[in-house]
Amino acid sequence: MASTAGRYWTGTTADPYTACDDASCSSPGRRIHTENRLQTIQHFIDGEYRASASGQSFEKRSPLDNRVIAQVAEGGRAEVDAAVAAARAALRGDWGRMALEKRCALLHAVADEITRRFDDFVAAEEADTGQPHHVIAHAFVPRGAANFKVFADVVKNVPTESFRMDTPDGRGALNYAIRKPKGVVGVISPWNAPFLLMTWKVGPALACGNAVVVKPSEETPMTAALLGEVMNAVGIPKGVYNVVHGFGPDAPGAFITQHEDVDAITFTGETRTGAAIMKAAADGIRDVSFELGGKNAGIVFADCDMDAALEGIFRSTFMNTGQVCLGTERLYVERPIFERFVAALKARCEAVSYGRPSAPGANYGPLISQEHRRKVLSYYDQALAEGATLVTGGGVPAMPGDLAEGAWVQPTIWTGLPETARVIQEEIFGPCCHIRPFDTEDEVLQLANANRYGLSTTIWTQDLARAHRMAEGVEVGITYINSWFLRDLRTPFGGSKQSGIGREGGVHSLEFYTELRNVCIKL
Ligand code: NAD
Numbered sequence: 410m411a412s413t414a415g416r417y418w419t420g421t422t423a424d425p426y427t428a429c430d431d432a433s434c435s436s437p438g439r440r441i442h443t444e445n446r447l448q449t450i451q452h453f454i455d456g457e458y459r460a461s462a463s464g465q466s467f468e469k470r471s472p473l474d475n476r477v478i479a480q481v482a483e484g485g486r487a488e489v490d491a492a493v494a495a496a497r498a499a500l501r502g503d504w505g506r507m508a509l510e511k512r513c514a515l516l517h518a519v520a521d522e523i524t525r526r527f528d529d530f531v532a533a534e535e536a537d538t539g540q541p542h543h544v545i546a547h548a549f550v551p552r553g554a555a556n557f558k559v560f561a562d563v564v565k566n567v568p569t570e571s572f573r574m575d576t577p578d579g580r581g582a583l584n585y586a587i588r589k590p591k592g593v594v595g596v597i598s599p600w601n602a603p604f605l606l607m608t609w610k611v612g613p614a615l616a617c618g619n620a621v622v623v624k625p626s627e628e629t630p631m632t633a634a635l636l637g638e639v640m641n642a643v644g645i646p647k648g649v650y651n652v653v654h655g656f657g658p659d660a661p662g663a664f665i666t667q668h669e670d671v672d673a674i675t676f677t678g679e680t681r682t683g684a685a686i687m688k689a690a691a692d693g694i695r696d697v698s699f700e701l702g703g704k705n706a707g708i709v710f711a712d713c714d715m716d717a718a719l720e721g722i723f724r725s726t727f728m729n730t731g732q733v734c735l736g737t738e739r740l741y742v743e744r745p746i747f748e749r750f751v752a753a754l755k756a757r758c759e760a761v762s763y764g765r766p767s768a769p770g771a772n773y774g775p776l777i778s779q780e781h782r783r784k785v786l787s788y789y790d791q792a793l794a795e796g797a798t799l800v801t802g803g804g805v806p807a808m809p810g811d812l813a814e815g816a817w818v819q820p821t822i823w824t825g826l827p828e829t830a831r832v833i834q835e836e837i838f839g840p841c842c843h844i845r846p847f848d849t850e851d852e853v854l855q856l857a858n859a860n861r862y863g864l865s866t867t868i869w870t871q872d873l874a875r876a877h878r879m880a881e882g883v884e885v886g887i888t889y890i891n892s893w894f895l896r897d898l899r900t901p902f903g904g905s906k907q908s909g910i911g912r913e914g915g916v917h918s919l920e921f922y923t924e925l926r927n928v929c930i931k932l
Contacts, residue, residue, distance in 0.1 A: 452651075527546075
């Protein structure tokens with residue numbers, strides 16, 4: 410594999426870091442745009458950027474207008490083998506021997522360097538996803554940087570247990586636990602908030618002393634690749650952070666899960682992909698941590714703060730064009746406010762402003778790809794076939810110029826379906842929801858729990874006792890009360906039922922990314 414320069418792309422045209430020259434940009438001269446320039450995105454293995462041994466690559470298209478914006482190196486077994494070998498060598502070398510204090514200081518430096526290169530990360534994420542600037546700049550990239558600091562601080566402050574035991578000779582013995590890194594961790598991540606979700610795994614894995622082989626989604630290769638520059642800039646030893654681009658089945662994703670020298674696999678993505686990974690991991694008895702799909706309920710009681718509930722439900726259903734695992738696709742509204750709530754949510758949907766991330770005022774982006782749009786639109790058809798009343802949306806907005814080729818869909822609301830309808834039972838992962846009225850707490854609890862997924866719920870009420878009762882009753886990993894997408898990174902995160910296995914976050918991440926070993930000393 411030939412190595413290329415110390416940057417994640419090789420440009421065939423201009424440098425993507427040159428200052429913005431888009432006259433319509435909201436902050437010209439400061440913002441950086443990659444979206445118009447063709448790049449070649451490389452693997453990052455053993456501290457250097459490399460093309461594929463096979464010379465193969467695949468196209469990355471912009472969700473905004475379907476133009477090819479990058480050629481991405483397409484990895485195979487050779488790249489996965491090289492990345493795993495580099496990771497193992499790092500564990501046997503400087504990284505494995507590094508003092509905890511120094512390791513944590515380096516991770517703080519990673520976070521600082523991400524912040525220093527904030528505009529580059531925002532530009533790369535905008536190019537990959539097409540999402541509005543404010544979502545990426547205020548939520549996704551800052552959280553990506555925080556993922557390195559928070560977990561560096563956690564590992565420094567978690568004690569392990571010790572027990573003094575009696576022995577027949579009266580001298581006793583001391584047992585104490587030590588935490589060791591799992592080893593080489595495979596990180597397989599999705600496209601919907603690529604930088605945040607990938608670093609949510611890489612941050613704790615490295616803080617615990619592991620080395621990683623990352624397979625970012627084929628839809629969103631850029632920020633994972635760019636992070637390699639940061640690792641090199643701050644002096645993370647080579648081989649600690651590796652990225653292999655490509656696809657899932659019979660490709661780098663699967664090769665990582667099958668690799669005999671990978672010790673654990675952490676995965677975020679669809680539930681059925683999780684099932685395939687679990688089967689592959691079973692052969693090597695590799696540990697898995699899964700954050701999977703959701704079909705989350707929103708529950709709005711008549712005593713809620715109406716403006717706050719509307720704002721929260723609108724965000725939870727339509728932010729990131731509905732491509733959020735925690736998003737609300739089933740909404741239950743107490744009957745006295747049902748009509749008013751539906752009408753107000755409809756009005757908000759019809760006021761969204763479609764546009765490029767850089768367009769002033771744009772607050773609504775496209776879906777990730779044409780393929781995903783076909784899936785979402787098939788559910789839009791399905792809802793009508795099953796007898797839904799269409800409140801708003803249901804199709805594709807008329808977009809001007811090049812944007813007409815992008816993966817745009819309208820925010821969509823339905824009412825009137827039975828709970829057995831596919832659009833109420835299956836995860837769509839698009840900007841849509843079905844709204845149903847309810848009359849009692851018991852009834853809505855039963856409705857909310859009648860689903861195979863159990864990721865999250867958002868509940869809106871001003872009755873504190875009811876909020877606690879509901880939080881105990883809903884079968885999900887995380888309940889938001891009068892809030893949504895708000896969580897301290899030190900708290901446990903994960904799904905119930907088919908929404909996941911395990912919990913990550915704070916000390917809970919240590920359960921997965923380290924192995925506890927016991928030492929027994931005869932005194
Ligand atoms: P996906 O399962 O299609 O792909 C995720 C990753 O897995 C990609 O990198 C893909 O290349 C890889 N992959 C696919 N098949 C594989 C295989 N057989 N072996 C190994 N790797 C394989 O998911 P997606 O479409 O990228 O993401 C959307 C899904 O992710 C939704 O279901 C969403 O709910 C879920 N998600 C869950 C959370 C959570 O925290 N629970 C967060 C974000 C997204």
